[in-house]
Amino acid sequence: PWEPALHKPRVGWIFSFLDYGNTPVLGTSYSLRPFIDYPLARYNPFSLYGRFGMGLAYNTRTFHPTENPLNNAISSHFNIHPELGLLLTTQLTPHWGLRLGTLVAHQSNSKYKRPNLGLNSLQLRVGITYRHQALELTSKKELLFRKMNALHLILQSGLGFKEEKIFGGPTYPVYHLKVGGGLYLGKIYHLMAGFGWEYDRAIVQFIRDH
Numbered sequence: 001p002w003e004p005a006l007h008k009p010r011v012g013w014i015f016s017f018l019d020y021g022n023t024p025v026l027g028t029s030y031s032l033r034p035f036i037d038y039p040l041a042r043y044n045p046f047s048l049y050g051r052f053g054m055g056l057a058y059n060t061r062t063f064h065p066t067e068n069p070l071n072n073a074i075s076s077h078f079n080i081h082p083e084l085g086l087l088l089t090t091q092l093t094p095h096w097g098l099r100l101g102t103l104v105a106h107q108s109n110s111k112y113k114r115p116n117l118g119l120n121s122l123q124l125r126v127g128i129t130y131r132h133q134a135l136e137l138t139s140k141k142e143l144l145f146r147k148m149n150a151l152h153l154i155l156q157s158g159l160g161f162k163e164e165k166i167f168g169g170p171t172y173p174v175y176h177l178k179v180g181g182g183l184y185l186g187k188i189y190h191l192m193a194g195f196g197w198e199y200d201r202a203i204v205q206f207i208r209d210h
Contacts, residue, residue: 010037014053020119025070027061029107029119031081045091050084057081057107063115072115079107089129097129112171114163154180154194172201 013034020026033055040048056078061068063075085103092098103125108118156178163171180194 007039009039010049011035014055018121020121023061025061025068026073026119027059027071029057029059029079029081031055031057031107033081033083035083037087040086045097047089049087049089051087051101051103053081053083055081059107059119073117073119074107074109075113075115076109079109081105081107083123085123087125095131097131099125099127099129101125110160112161112163114169116163151181151183154178154182154192170205172205174201175199 011034013032016031018029018031020028033053035051035053037049037051040050042048057080059074059077059079061071061074062077063069063071063073083103083105085101087099087101089097089099101124103123105121105123106118108116110116158176160174160176161171163169176196176198178194178196180192182192185191
């Protein structure tokens, strides 16, 4: 099973509502995204997790040249919503716990439509957790690092689209290819090196036009 190899990370889904404080221009957003909390270190009753999530957000207000010209951050209703952060948890009792965290989040459409400056937020989170099944409290210290030398190769390709120059302008494809290799330093951690190639039709068209 993959969970023991990754030291039993926590996975789940998050639904969030964000108000950016300028509703007439920026509107509000609703986001649904899966996440994984990877355990970095444990010293019971404390645990430190690294959080990564990626999902889809719906923004109620977008750029329009006449109706909403001040919103140069979001030009499409649907946008990607990644988040990255650290969470510290502690068990107060076998059932009740406390969670503290700081995360950074971003919303944009990756230049699929312009303008696309994106919306960024720094979040501080405080929460109380409850476990139906009591958790045994111990004082065992655990650092999640295991040495295991092994080489591996990576091949990755992708295709995207971007709107160029102005709102409603032409849309061009972007191709990319990545080749690399790595050395496992543990069951999860590894050192990587490689090179990437990207072909951006928008740049090629700009060179041809000028």
